Amino acid sequence: MPEITIQTASRIEFVDITQQVQRLISDSQMTDGLALVYCPHTTAALTINENDDPDVVADIQRKLAEWAPQHDGYLHREGNSDAHIKASLLGSSQTLIVTKGRLKIGTWQGLFFCEFDGPRRRRVWVQLIPAKESAARSVNNVQ
Amino acid sequence: MPEITIQTASRIEFVDITQQVQRLISDSQMTDGLALVYCPHTTAALTINENDDPDVVADIQRKLAEWAPQHDGYLHREGNSDAHIKASLLGSSQTLIVTKGRLKIGTWQGLFFCEFDGPRRRRVWVQLIPAKESAARSVNNVQ
Amino acid sequence: MPEITIQTASRIEFVDITQQVQRLISDSQMTDGLALVYCPHTTAALTINENDDPDVVADIQRKLAEWAPQHDGYLHREGNSDAHIKASLLGSSQTLIVTKGRLKIGTWQGLFFCEFDGPRRRRVWVQLIPAKESAARSVNNVQ
Numbered sequence: 145m146p147e148i149t150i151q152t153a154s155r156i157e158f159v160d161i162t163q164q165v166q167r168l169i170s171d172s173q174m175t176d177g178l179a180l181v182y183c184p185h186t187t188a189a190l191t192i193n194e195n196d197d198p199d200v201v202a203d204i205q206r207k208l209a210e211w212a213p214q215h216d217g218y219l220h221r222e223g224n225s226d227a228h229i230k231a232s233l234l235g236s237s238q239t240l241i242v243t244k245g246r247l248k249i250g251t252w253q254g255l256f257f258c259e260f261d262g263p264r265r266r267r268v269w270v271q272l273i274p275a276k277e278s279a280a281r282s283v284n285n286v287q
Numbered sequence: 288m289p290e291i292t293i294q295t296a297s298r299i300e301f302v303d304i305t306q307q308v309q310r311l312i313s314d315s316q317m318t319d320g321l322a323l324v325y326c327p328h329t330t331a332a333l334t335i336n337e338n339d340d341p342d343v344v345a346d347i348q349r350k351l352a353e354w355a356p357q358h359d360g361y362l363h364r365e366g367n368s369d370a371h372i373k374a375s376l377l378g379s380s381q382t383l384i385v386t387k388g389r390l391k392i393g394t395w396q397g398l399f400f401c402e403f404d405g406p407r408r409r410r411v412w413v414q415l416i417p418a419k420e421s422a423a424r425s426v427n428n429v430q
Numbered sequence: 431m432p433e434i435t436i437q438t439a440s441r442i443e444f445v446d447i448t449q450q451v452q453r454l455i456s457d458s459q460m461t462d463g464l465a466l467v468y469c470p471h472t473t474a475a476l477t478i479n480e481n482d483d484p485d486v487v488a489d490i491q492r493k494l495a496e497w498a499p500q501h502d503g504y505l506h507r508e509g510n511s512d513a514h515i516k517a518s519l520l521g522s523s524q525t526l527i528v529t530k531g532r533l534k535i536g537t538w539q540g541l542f543f544c545e546f547d548g549p550r551r552r553r554v555w556v557q558l559i560p561a562k563e564s565a566a567r568s569v570n571n572v573q
Contacts (some may be wrong), residue, residue, distance in 0.1 A: 147527055158459045178323050180413055180464050182527050184536030186480040192379040193371055194329040195320055200371045207355055207372050212493055221486035228479055229493050234477040236539070237525055241325055241414045243288055248412065249328030253379070269534065271464055271527045273561055276415055279296035321466050321557055335522040336514055342505035343514045350498055350515050365514040384468055384557045386431055391555065393470030396522070418559055421500055 145220070146172070146270040152262035158201045161255045161268065165240070166247050168270050175245045177274040178202075184269060187227035187261035189234035195254025207232070208260075210263045227260035234258055241270070289315070289413040295405035299352070301334075301344045302400045304411065308383070309390050311413050313398070318388045320417040323418055325380045327412060330370035330379035332406035338397025351376070370403035432458070432556040438548035442495070444477075444487045447554065451526070452533050454556050461531045463560040468523045470555060471548035473513035475520035480527045480541025494519070494546075511548035520544055530559070 145170040150159055165181055194200040208230050218225035238255060241248040250256070257268060279282050289311040293302055308324055326333050337343040351373050360367035380396060384391040391396070400411060432454040437477060448571055451467055469476050480486040493518050504511035523543060527534040535541070 145527070145534065150312055164540055166424065178416055180527060181524055182534075184534075184539060186486070186536065186538050191375045192329075193375050197365075198362055199364070200329070203361045203363050203368040204372050206389055207359075211497065216493075218489045220483055220489050223487070225486065225489040228509075229490050230491055230518055232477045232479050234375055235378060235521060235524075238378075239323055239325075239382055239525055241288070241323060243438075246326075248288065248325075250329065252329050253327060260311065269314055271561060273464055275414060275558055278521075321559055334518045335472075336518050340506055340508075342507070343472070343511065346504045346506050346511040347515050347518055350502075354497065379517055380520060381468055382525055384431070384466060384555055385512075391431065391468075391470075393472065395472050396470060416559055418557060 148268045150257050150266045150268065151267060152259040155203055155262050156257045157259040159259065159263055160195050161257050162247065162255045165255060165270060169242055169247060169272065170245060172272050173274045174242060174274055177272060179240045179242055180254060180271040180273065181240065182269045182271065185258065185266055186231055187224050187244055188266055189231045189258040190234060190238045191256050191258055192236045192238055192253050194252045194258065201256065202241060217244045224261045228276055231258050232265065289407055291411045293400050293409045293411065295402040295409060296409055297403050299348055300402040301348065302402065303397045304400050305390065305398045308398060308413060309349055312385055313388060313417065314341050315415050317385060317417055318414045320385050320415060322383045322385065322390065323380060323414040323416065324386045324398060325414065328409055329374055330367050331409055332374045332379060332382045332389065332401040334377045334399050334401055335381055335394045335396050336399065339395055344399065367404045373403045435556045436543050436552045436554065437443060437494055438545040438550055438552060441548050442491055443545040445545065446481050446540045448533065448541045448542050450541055451541060451556060455528055455558065456531060458558050460528060460558045463528050463558060465526045465528055465533065466523060466557040466570065467526065467557065468555045468557065471552055472517055473510050474552055475517045475544040476524045477520045477524060477542050477544055478524055478539050479542065480538045482538055487542065510547045516546045
């Protein structure tokens with residue numbers, strides 16, 4: 145299973161992993177299909193948003209902190225319920241289109257790993273699934 | 288890559304694109320699999336919810352506006368941070384089941400394109416991925 | 431279409447369905463690919479989060495209720511707009527990785543069906559999509 149490792153440096157930090165996912169795709173044989181990018185952690189998430197102006201990510205982080213402050217009378221005793229809540233809000237995975245061996249994303253989009261309880265060493269898994277034509281092509285290779 | 292274009296008329300507007308996605312599926316050869324519907328814009332999103340009573344969408348839009356008001360001391364200077372934030376909350380894609388050439392969704396469900404910074408001309412991409420049986424069938428065609 | 435049925439007992443209730451999804455995968459022939467788990471209801475959702483300490487789910491439910499109270503001057507007259515709003519926030523589907531016939535999820539992760547307008551009898555659909563190797567293998571079987 146192709147995997148990306150990320151060492152975060154702060155409690156809250158968004159890391160643009162678009163190019164790392166692209167490299168995994170380039171290393172594979174897949175030309176057309178989808179890439180399921182999956183975060184196996186419960187206090188982190190994945191999101192797609194603008195990666196040009198870092199103020200966008202800062203604004204997202206600020207509103208998330210207003211909605212789910214770090215300390216808010218939570219029942220869970222590990223002190224990171226805010227991180228769990230934000231993880232469910234943004235989601236544990238993102239699914240991206242691959243065409244001609246390249247991620248097909250919007251001009252201003254980047255894929256971010258969202259750390260909500262760092263600093264930690266994190267992993268992200270990438271499952272590649274071919275579209276019809278790729279499947280047919282892979283079959284030709286088999287024969 | 289099959290694509291849908293949408294001309295929105297307001298700053299905030301949810302457009303039901305279920306039938307447009309269904310037409311793309313009908314035009315394809317795929318009978319069973321999934322449809323990844325992808326929004327390449329960072330100030331718009333996709334969501335699945337009730338498309339019978341338009342008050343449901345109005346209620347969703349109102350709460351989103353309460354959580355992320357248009358003006359709220361954001362750092363990003365383009366005046367649309369609220370739209371970026373809502374895009375990450377609802378998500379850039381939705382993945383739908385296809386069986387017997389039809390979208391398999393709930394009785395009350397519709398797929399909405401969510402405009403948060405219109406009016407604009409927008410695009411949505413659709414990647415179709417076959418399930419096992421379809422893959423096998425496509426292989427028979429190749430031989 | 432493989433299906434899970436869930437009878438919820440309360441208005442708000444998260445049900446861990448990880449093992450039920452695993453059983454559907456075990457019953458299938460698929461070893462590597464993805465499982466699209468889909469909720470066809472507009473007042474329920476799916477999320478992935480910690481399934482070890484039930485306080486995590488309780489904290490998530492409490493914040494969701496603060497953001498979208500049951501009664502809040504909603505336009506939709508069925509009295510369950512809060513449930514529709516929460517459904518769009520968490521999402522109608524989750525996509526999971528399958529390797530060697532097993533769900534590949536994080537150590538602390540579980541997949542939850544999120545009831546927001548129960549008690550009701552609910553369904554969840556599971557679409558299995560093979561990765562490249564599985565597709566090739568299925569082809570060999572065909573020949």
